[in-house]
Amino acid sequence: MEHSHEPLDLGHEHGKGHGHDHRHDYKRTERKKLITTIIITTVVMIIEIAGGIISKSLALISDAGHMFTHSFALLVSFFAIIYANRKPTSEKSFGFYRVEILAALFNGIGLLVISGFIFWEAYKRILNPKPINVMEMIIIAIIGLAANIASAFILAGSSKESINVKSAFMHMIGDTASSVAIVIGGVIIYFTNFYLIDPIFSILICIAILYWAFTLIRDSIQILMETTPSGFDVKKLENELIKEVSEVQGLHDIHIWQITDSIFNMTAHAVVDNININETSAVLEKINSFLIKKYRIGHLVIQFETQDFHSHNYNFKSNSSHSHTH
Numbered sequence: 001m002e003h004s005h006e007p008l009d010l011g012h013e014h015g016k017g018h019g020h021d022h023r024h025d026y027k028r029t030e031r032k033k034l035i036t037t038i039i040i041t042t043v044v045m046i047i048e049i050a051g052g053i054i055s056k057s058l059a060l061i062s063d064a065g066h067m068f069t070h071s072f073a074l075l076v077s078f079f080a081i082i083y084a085n086r087k088p089t090s091e092k093s094f095g096f097y098r099v100e101i102l103a104a105l106f107n108g109i110g111l112l113v114i115s116g117f118i119f120w121e122a123y124k125r126i127l128n129p130k131p132i133n134v135m136e137m138i139i140i141a142i143i144g145l146a147a148n149i150a151s152a153f154i155l156a157g158s159s160k161e162s163i164n165v166k167s168a169f170m171h172m173i174g175d176t177a178s179s180v181a182i183v184i185g186g187v188i189i190y191f192t193n194f195y196l197i198d199p200i201f202s203i204l205i206c207i208a209i210l211y212w213a214f215t216l217i218r219d220s221i222q223i224l225m226e227t228t229p230s231g232f233d234v235k236k237l238e239n240e241l242i243k244e245v246s247e248v249q250g251l252h253d254i255h256i257w258q259i260t261d262s263i264f265n266m267t268a269h270a271v272v273d274n275i276n277i278n279e280t281s282a283v284l285e286k287i288n289s290f291l292i293k294k295y296r297i298g299h300l301v302i303q304f305e306t307q308d309f310h311s312h313n314y315n316f317k318s319n320s321s322h323s324h325t326h
Helices: 028-055 058-084 098-127 134-159 163-192 197-224 234-244 277-295 307-325
Strands: 002-005 250-260 263-272 297-306
Touching (some): 028 058, 028 134, 028 163, 098 250, 163 197, 234 250, 250 297
């Protein structure tokens, strides 16, 4: 069995292996962006709470509650990055990167909880519609909309690289959608006095939030369950590697999983000719180079075996399996 670890060029994302620890730079940009959005979100949340009370708008108060959960979610994302920055230990040899995935899962569940609360409040308001101070509602909603658009814009780029930041970004997109709906609802109420539009729009906002929440929870669970990462076709990878590295005649027992964003692991058995152990280093280097360039797999463990060993081992497994079935 041979192990190969080649540091990937992931910028501040990943930097181990050359005697210099870059952990102090780990997701520095993401941390700065999260701090900025936390400040913006908290200020607007306070404004919306006051505005919702003054205007008597459920949608505005709901959005303020939504923003409270988002402020908390942003804090969770921020501290997850800080914690993930810790060095690996003997017990946690892969490090603490998975804390970010747990934070994303937590934020997804948080979206479900706040959606349930808004649904309940909207249901009560539909049964008992109440008048709203529309102009105050619209003005404050526009302020919230501007802040949410700014925050979403700040997080947009980083959300493509980090599921943790993506969870915070989805919260901000949810807030932006809420603010748009509140402004539109306020305009409709202003001209029609149809106050039911307020809880109806709250429900529409929740439906969108639920969709994002389920997506976030699904992606987090797939990583935690060590499912083959999205975009990886194991059979295609096997065929391409055999074509690229002529010494490899076959691959089996292939396992590919994701530690966190852009950090992929792979283990496999490689069938080769009966060569000397020192010759496997060159083969391993070819495999490693191909997997890094093509699939960005930087953590690799390969067990080399000959065709005779593979055939014997396969027949042994088949016979064992056959004997158990009878």
